[in-house]
Amino acid sequence: MNGIWDRLVGQQHVVDELSHAVADAGKIVMGEHGPAMTHAWLITGPPGSGRSTAATSFAAALVCPEDGCGVCEACRTAPLGGHPDVNVVSTDTLSYKTDDARDLVLKSEMSPIKSHWHVIVMEDADRLTDTAVNVLLKSLEEPPPHTVWVLCAPSVEDVLPTIQSRTRHVPLRTPSTADVAQLLIDNYGVDVAMASFAARTSQGHIGRARALARDEHARLRRQEVMRIPFHLYDVPACFTNAASLLGAAEEDAKAITDPIDDAENANLGAQFGAGEGAMRSNIKRLSAAATKELVKKQKTRRTRTIRDQVDRALLDLMGLYRDVLAIQFDSDVTLINEEMRPQLAQLASRSTANDTGRRLQALAYTRLQIEASVAPQLALESLMVELKDPWIRTAVI
Numbered sequence: 001m002n003g004i005w006d007r008l009v010g011q012q013h014v015v016d017e018l019s020h021a022v023a024d025a026g027k028i029v030m031g032e033h034g035p036a037m038t039h040a041w042l043i044t045g046p047p048g049s050g051r052s053t054a055a056t057s058f059a060a061a062l063v064c065p066e067d068g069c070g071v072c073e074a075c076r077t078a079p080l081g082g083h084p085d086v087n088v089v090s091t092d093t094l095s096y097k098t099d100d101a102r103d104l105v106l107k108s109e110m111s112p113i114k115s116h117w118h119v120i121v122m123e124d125a126d127r128l129t130d131t132a133v134n135v136l137l138k139s140l141e142e143p144p145p146h147t148v149w150v151l152c153a154p155s156v157e158d159v160l161p162t163i164q165s166r167t168r169h170v171p172l173r174t175p176s177t178a179d180v181a182q183l184l185i186d187n188y189g190v191d192v193a194m195a196s197f198a199a200r201t202s203q204g205h206i207g208r209a210r211a212l213a214r215d216e217h218a219r220l221r222r223q224e225v226m227r228i229p230f231h232l233y234d235v236p237a238c239f240t241n242a243a244s245l246l247g248a249a250e251e252d253a254k255a256i257t258d259p260i261d262d263a264e265n266a267n268l269g270a271q272f273g274a275g276e277g278a279m280r281s282n283i284k285r286l287s288a289a290a291t292k293e294l295v296k297k298q299k300t301r302r303t304r305t306i307r308d309q310v311d312r313a314l315l316d317l318m319g320l321y322r323d324v325l326a327i328q329f330d331s332d333v334t335l336i337n338e339e340m341r342p343q344l345a346q347l348a349s350r351s352t353a354n355d356t357g358r359r360l361q362a363l364a365y366t367r368l369q370i371e372a373s374v375a376p377q378l379a380l381e382s383l384m385v386e387l388k389d390p391w392i393r394t395a396v397i
Helices: 003-007 012-025 051-063 073-080 098-108 130-141 177-188 192-201 206-214 216-230 235-272 278-328 338-349 353-371 376-388 392-396
Strands: 040-044 086-089 118-122 147-153 168-171
Touching: 003 012, 003 051, 003 073, 012 051, 012 168, 040 051, 051 073, 051 086, 051 118, 051 147, 073 086, 086 098, 098 118, 098 130, 130 147, 177 192, 177 206, 192 206, 206 216, 216 235, 216 278, 216 338, 216 376, 235 278, 235 376, 278 338, 278 353, 278 376, 353 376, 376 392
Parallel strands: 040 147, 040 168, 086 118, 118 147
Antiparallel strands: none
16 A cells, blocks of 8 residues: 555556655755755646646645555645645636736745645646746745645646746656556446446546546537547538537536536625625625626636537547547557447548548647637637548648
8 A cells, every 4th residue: 555645546656756755855954855855846747647646645745744644634635735734726717827826925935834844736837827937936946945836737848948947847647548447446436347448438537537437428428529520421510510519518618617606606795795775885896896807717717618628529539530540550559449440440441541640630730729719619610621521721722
């Protein structure tokens, strides 16, 4: 048993490095810790690999009296941001703003209360604006003696060089299908067949695998996406499928964000109370600015969630065309969508490997467009036309 590190799947190299750092963090001689420990870390890895899990496990181990036993109060509360010496910061909007960074710098100045370390975990550090990064730099380079920064991002290239140079890099890799399947069986009681399907089709994304294994709605949504390549008969069908994909993403985003919005609205109302007559008018005036800011935050969160849902669908389609390419090259690799082999073989027989390569390029380009704030409807309509006719871009040029 590895204690708190059992939360990480298929990342033994990361467990070894971070656990050694925790051990050296306790070896303080003349005010200095051991060489395996440092004050600023950058944990990277593909979506679903466990970046946040690694970061919060590390934070828990640093504040645990037994270096991450996994059962004490510190180990139970720190990963959830419930420990007074651990701040877990995330954003469900498009970016971290300058004010967010200033707030973090102020928090970093606080001394630990229950342990020797004060740990700040920042998820999605790739969403820091340039000005927000500038605010953080001094604290990252020379933090208070007991402060540790742990930043998370998809890759080193997703953060500015100024952050790279001030942090120690810990790379995660995509967990194997076998590791993810075993996690679903051991931790969630999923049967072997469903665990194998969810682990394979999630392409190593642990959160996605969990959803596919336990949520029928997630499986049905994925089936809808996987049918798209078989129904691109003509240009009107391309537009119809683009609208359906976006509509499903918006519907799912609404289901995710509406409860959060409702809770925030209720909390805002409670903060400003209620009243009658002149008091009601005064409350309305005082709360106007806060309401405006909350509406803006909720709108950007909804936009981000829609983009995330669309991106998930595009990744599923990339997995499908990867399988088609494997069949066209007569490769013996395991298909992501093994249960669809007959249908995929039909797609493979109706096109060439060059066609499939162009379709994969179109999907990758559309993902970049969505991330760059191109209108999703336009990007998806263009994509569907290219999936139908992968040579159309060359023909137009």
